[in-house]
Amino acid sequence: MIMSHEENTSGWDAIDQAMQQLYGEQEPKHYGTAIPYMLGGPDPLDGISAYAVDTPMPHWHFVTYGFSELYDKEAEDTSRSGYGFELTFRLTRTEDETEPPAWALNLLQNMGRYVFNSGNLFQPGDYLDANGPICLNSDTLLTALAFVADPDLPERMTPNGAVQFIQMVGITCRELEMIQSWNTRGFLAACESYMPKYVTDLMRNSYADIPSVIQATERGIEVDGSSTAFLFIQQLSWEPARKKLLQKNVPAKLVLGAQQATLLSSILRSRIAKKATLSLIGPEINIVFEAGDQPSVVETEREVRLTVNQQAVDELAGQLRPQASFFELPSLDKLQIEIVPTQIKDQEGNVIKTIG
Incomplete structure (x- = not known):
């Protein structure tokens, strides 16, 4: 020794x-x-x-x-x-x-x-x-x-x-x-x-x-409930809502990787049922879900706070599956959700599996 x-x-x-x-x-x-x-x-x-x-x-x-x-x-x-x-x-x-x-x-x-x-x-x-x-x-x-x-x-x-x-x-x-x-x-x-x-x-x-x-x-x-208060998600991005002259407004869009979709559904139900927050931590944006009676979206430069009630959670959880998809949440100002494929790579960077 x-x-x-x-x-x-x-x-x-x-x-x-x-x-x-x-x-x-x-x-x-x-x-x-x-x-x-x-x-x-x-x-x-x-x-x-x-x-x-x-x-x-x-x-x-x-x-x-x-x-x-x-x-x-x-x-x-x-x-x-x-x-x-x-x-x-x-x-x-x-x-x-x-x-x-x-x-x-x-x-x-x-x-x-x-x-x-x-x-x-x-x-x-x-x-x-x-x-x-x-x-x-x-x-x-x-x-x-x-x-x-x-x-x-x-x-x-x-x-x-x-x-x-x-x-x-x-x-x-x-x-x-x-x-x-x-x-x-x-x-x-x-x-x-x-x-x-x-x-x-x-x-x-x-x-x-x-x-x-x-x-x-x-x-x-x-x-x-779930003890998971933070999920670190590499495939996470946010596009703010846009207003267009003489055209319909474009809702905000949340983009998630397919690998995390099912897990997010399970944890979100569990956390919100206990009035606890769930934070999704991405490379450039944090998305915070919190329980509330009136659904709302509040955006800042580095963080988006989504207040959700049971109806919004049911709408979201019912659509979160590990496959590429695109849908809207009517209760959250028609928030758009896009699930994109997740590529699993080995240590050399070669794609060995695609989810979604």
């Missing part, structure tokens, strides 16, 4: 102690970083450890070193250490497997790059669409990640502040949609009997087809 600050490793030691309490004297497989990220190294995390665990099924239990402050305290916030968390990941292990798969280590490092480069932090309840298999070049259905508090590692106080252990869980596209329509914790709890300890299994089928999971999700949506 290579330490870059041998004089003070209190943050690192705190993670070691948490894992030792869980697994005793087991020596983990540890993968350190030769060149620190700040000195131009490719990997942002200082290290990743993997423990071989046998219950509730054979699996690897990974833990990261680097989202928190491992050495001297540098951040001004004394209540938390660094970003305030480390990631864990549980992955099924075969009986003859003596080393954890490299793709899992790369996935965790990629999470480090995402946080370090964007400044966006993970919290229990978050989710992330990977836009492809979480293990590249595999036949897995798992194309997204959910985040939940690690069931065996409670938050820990260290000399540098508090550290949460947040576990990544591989999920399918349809499971992600169910989470977005409800919430992460509720959905994962509904799946727990099929996925104890939230161990990720690349070869599993989707839980979105299991009747008990479907019923729990439908009940949860009805009682809780």
